[in-house]
Amino acid sequence: MAITELDIGGAEKAFVKIAEGLTQRGWDVRVISLRDAGPMAEPLRAAGIPVTALNAGGFLDVRAVWRMKTALLDNPCDVLLTFLHQANIMGRIAGRRAGIQSVICGVRVADRRWSVIIPERLTSKLVDQYVAVSESVGGVHRRLCHIPAERMIAIPNGVDVGAIRKVAAVDRSLIGCQATDKIVLCVGRLSQQKAPLDVLHAVQKMRRQSAVGCRSLKLVLIGDGPLLPELKRFVALHSLQDHVRLPGWRPDVWGIMKASDLLVLASHWEGLPNVILEAQAAGLPVVASDVDGCRELVTDGVTGRLFRAGDVQHLATVLTDAMNAPQTLQAWAAAAFVNVEKHYRWDVCVTRFHEMLLKHMR
Numbered sequence: 001m002a003i004t005e006l007d008i009g010g011a012e013k014a015f016v017k018i019a020e021g022l023t024q025r026g027w028d029v030r031v032i033s034l035r036d037a038g039p040m041a042e043p044l045r046a047a048g049i050p051v052t053a054l055n056a057g058g059f060l061d062v063r064a065v066w067r068m069k070t071a072l073l074d075n076p077c078d079v080l081l082t083f084l085h086q087a088n089i090m091g092r093i094a095g096r097r098a099g100i101q102s103v104i105c106g107v108r109v110a111d112r113r114w115s116v117i118i119p120e121r122l123t124s125k126l127v128d129q130y131v132a133v134s135e136s137v138g139g140v141h142r143r144l145c146h147i148p149a150e151r152m153i154a155i156p157n158g159v160d161v162g163a164i165r166k167v168a169a170v171d172r173s174l175i176g177c178q179a180t181d182k183i184v185l186c187v188g189r190l191s192q193q194k195a196p197l198d199v200l201h202a203v204q205k206m207r208r209q210s211a212v213g214c215r216s217l218k219l220v221l222i223g224d225g226p227l228l229p230e231l232k233r234f235v236a237l238h239s240l241q242d243h244v245r246l247p248g249w250r251p252d253v254w255g256i257m258k259a260s261d262l263l264v265l266a267s268h269w270e271g272l273p274n275v276i277l278e279a280q281a282a283g284l285p286v287v288a289s290d291v292d293g294c295r296e297l298v299t300d301g302v303t304g305r306l307f308r309a310g311d312v313q314h315l316a317t318v319l320t321d322a323m324n325a326p327q328t329l330q331a332w333a334a335a336a337f338v339n340v341e342k343h344y345r346w347d348v349c350v351t352r353f354h355e356m357l358l359k360h361m362r
Contacts, residue, residue: 001031002068002091004084006038006051008249009189010274011108014133014157015083016040020047021350027357032071034064034087059086059115068094079360081131081353084108089119092126102360107132107152109271110140110292120145128360131155131353133272136292155353156296158346159277167282169258176245177259181218182323185260185284187253187275188267190225195266195289195310200231202266202316204238209316217323220245220260222253257282262322262329268309270294277344280304280336285329287318303336 003015020043023029030050033041037053044051052071056064068090072080079102082091088105095103105127111117124145130152132138138154141147177183184203188194203219221231221244228246235244250256257263263279265288272293279286280297288294289309298304307318322329 001029002080002082002087003031003033004086005035006031006033006040006044006053008039010157011084011271012038012040013274014108016043017158017346018350018353019044019049021346022353022357023047023049025350025354027354030075030077032068032087034068034090056090059089064090065094065097069098072098072100078102079104079357081357082106085111085116085120089123092123096126102128104129104131104356104360106130107137107141107271109133109269110137110144111269112140112144117144127151129153129356131356133157134293134296136296137271140292153356155349155356156344157272157274157277158349159274159281159340159344160346161281161341164254164278164281167254167258170252170255172259175220175247175250175256175259177218177220180216182216182262183260184217184219184262184264184319184323185222185257185279186219186264186266187222187257187279188265188273190221190223190227190231192227193267193269194223194225195268196221196223196227196231197234198266198310198312198315199264200234200238200240200244201312202319203240203243205313205316206320207240207243217243218245219243220247220256222247222250222256224248254278254282257284260284262287262319264315264319265289265294266309266315267291267294272296277340280333280340283333283337285322285332286336287315287322298336302332303339304332 019029033053034056041051054067080095080100081104082088083106092103132154135154138152142152190196263284263286267289270291270293276286276297286304288298290306291309300306305318307314
């Protein structure tokens with residue numbers, strides 16, 4: 001199995017869970033990270049899975065192909081399963097040069113950038129099977145990259161419902177909130193994709209419009225990333241210090257979810273966001289942008305609410321309505337939990353990967 005990097009992120013966490021699950025199913029799993037080992041290498045090694053870091057640079061670092069080919073020749077395998085764009089492109093080229101029997105590429109997001117589409121089109125014939133994280137992501141990627149329908153399947157991520165249910169809510173004071181606050185939670189990398197600034201703009205609009213309940217609103221942004229300095233400047237400029245908390249990454253996210261009132265995911269694009277699955281398993285209602293993977297997990301008005309991606313006024317309106325309808329929030333959360341427990345468990349996900357890999361053994 002190969003991945004671009006092993007930093008903390010949704011795709012990386014899914015990669016680790018699948019690698020661990022396949023190992024438990026009897027597969028001899030070895031992992032290659034194109035860049036450094038990263039913090040997500042630790043659980044892999046703890047599970048007895050060897051991790052090789054190639055220390056390559058960004059997408060233009062062609063040394064990654066040669067280094068991956070060398071790693072594959074040193075440790076031959078029957079099937080190469082890759083995650084994320086750089087590992088997908090470099091892996092399929094290196095895999096063919098190393099004589100790998102089957103190359104399978106995981107499609108985690110419906111990325112519409114030409115910088116992604118062009119190399120995908122040019123190398124798609126090197127791939128035996130594509131595995132999309134959701135039906136919508138698979139459909140978009142297939143159309144954009146001219147991939148035959150029979151070479152694309154969808155296997156959704158899972159979520160550890162049992163483990164999340166056992167976690168207790170954290171003390172709200174640990175995240176700078178009070179018992180009477182209405183906590184809106186955002187979890188994820190502070191990047192353009194996740195659009196945390198859209199949420200800040202929505203909160204600012206709510207405050208200007210004197211939205212009902214705004215005084216008790218606390219927006220808690222869990223995560224780190226390149227937008228953190230800009231977020232801090234926005235909070236200071238608009239005097240939002242009483243409404244916004246930026247605690248960075250936290251290891252107790254599930255407990256924070258259980259102490260919150262609502263999760264917001266404002267992403268401009270997504271695959272199948274783990275944070276929504278985790279929130280739904282924790283019984284936390286969800287408001288999400290109406291983009292690819294989100295709309296597969298959130299049925300608008302039934303298991304949560306969707307808003308138009310990038311439309312901060314629509315987000316502000318949806319948040320205001322949700323904050324003032326606690327019974328509706330409870331209904332969304334209950335319906336979402338039933339759906340997650342039935343369709344999105346990790347054992348189901350790993351079983352489907354196991355069955356797919358068996359078909360590619362020659």
